[in-house]
Amino acid sequence: MARTIKNVAIAGASGNVGARVLDALLKLDFNVTVLSRNSKPFPAAARVKVVDFTSKESLSAALAGQDAVIDTTFSPEIETPLRLIDAAAESGVYRFITSDFGLDPELPGIHDMPVFGRKKASYEAVKNHAAQNHLTYTLVACGAFLDWSLSSGFSGLNFQEKKAFIFGDGNNVVPWTTLEDVGIATANVLVHPEETLNRPVYVHSAFLSQNQIFDATKQVLGSEGWDVSYNDMKPLLDNALADLNAGRISASVFEVQIQYCLATKALAHPWAKDDSSLLGLKEWDSEKVKALIQTIAHK
Template identity: 70%
Template sequence: MSRAIKNVVLAGASGNVGAQVLNALLDIKEFSVTVLSRSPRPFPVGAQIKVVDFTSIEDLSAALIGQDAVIDTTFSPDVETPLRLIEAAAKSGVYRFDFGLDPELPGVYDLPVFGRKKASYEAVKKQAAEKRMTYTLISCGAFLDWCLSTGFAGLNFQEKTAWIFGDGNNVHPWTTLEDVGKATANVLLHPQETLNRPVYIHSVFMSQNQLFDIAKGISGGEWTATYNDMEPLLQKALGDLNSGNISDATFVVQIQYCLATEALAHPWKSDDNPLVGLEEWNSEKVKALVQEIANQKAV
């Protein structure tokens, strides 16, 4: 059975996703919010801070006494951190969150880049099956604003070059960090409707080529595009991983491969936007975001 959520713990509040989730939780005004942190640091007014040892289940469990929900937005290749949070949370029956592509699609969690998420998902499902806790996952696709600003979306506004995943035509979900934060906080207002399942959200369904067309229309001038066969790039990344020749690209390519592959990334069959208070973006809103990021890159 679900229960009303009042006391909420957030882990990873200083990260890109966690900061947006924290802002959204504090905006709702209905939650008592506690941030778990590895060391003392400033957070927005309204959040309580608990410094904890993330390597200790006992320390984490003590910090969760009296809490109704735990949101995990930690980001680390270390799979043990989320597993310890899950074990600690299970002792008090709480909710846990993860972010990314659809965990129910065959093949998504088979890629090593999602190994941490796969282990976490299997752990929470096991805890739920044993009636020790409940969970919700946030399936949001790629982070639209972050991908544009970091170059992960393949668009270089300064050099006017585009690195295209496959043919660039696969349409898939993109969600801004702000929308992810809002949806995550609002899920806690609907504990029964979101019980033990992924919640599917998006800001927009769009292909990389559609984003590229918007970028070209905004910036003008000549762009150079490179279209990449993602299969050999994936195999090279997996080979590098197995040989220990690991770099950021080893993991980036795996995600970009997913975004180029319809079987692994496509518009959700189930849409939870209305439930969590999100509105789908129109092309003009996407264009405004691309313009904003292009302006930042020009400075």
């Protein structure tokens, strides 16, 4: 019988994902403690504990009495999530949700990508603790962030300059989830602890190819005047990995790895098992996607 979860600690609550998870937790009336490096303002309904993320002792003390911990931190280093997992196990936390929020962690090749090294280390750590009955875990696989990818240009589409950088042939269909939907699904994991026990959960707002998103964009912004390029992603991946190995670190080095996965059916495709309805999500139709594009393009 799964334990009822009421007290929840969250790390990274000021970030893109964390802020949405925090909002969803509060709407579901969890007792929420924000773990923060400093006393920055958070919603009044959340309790804030200032912790030293470099100290397992500081984290363990902050996690006393917590039923669940959600890691939404996104820094590149691996030590913080591992320290948080160890502290949770030491403090008797029941459920740990790792900072995954990406592609299917069970697919061969995903966690072999250097960009996902942090996610891989966290997954191995929670599995090891679960095997020793120290805690239980859940990972949230959501594909790519739909709204963030459109607004940041990560989707390959530049609305202002009307440029489209297509990954491969653009036809690979993959899961896309908005940040708000990621927050809702993550909070609802804790409402369904038995069904989400010791496994990844798989959610989406929409299953779309890059070409389908581009077609929707042209319907919103017009089809004339676009500068479109179709790009073989393998040489770009090889160059990115070479740069990484040579210590030439940039955002694009990491972005290309993920974009390569999104173009590759073996690494990214619609979920065989989907937990969206269990976790409170409804699939978006094309009109809702176009409305999102309209909103982002005219900000």
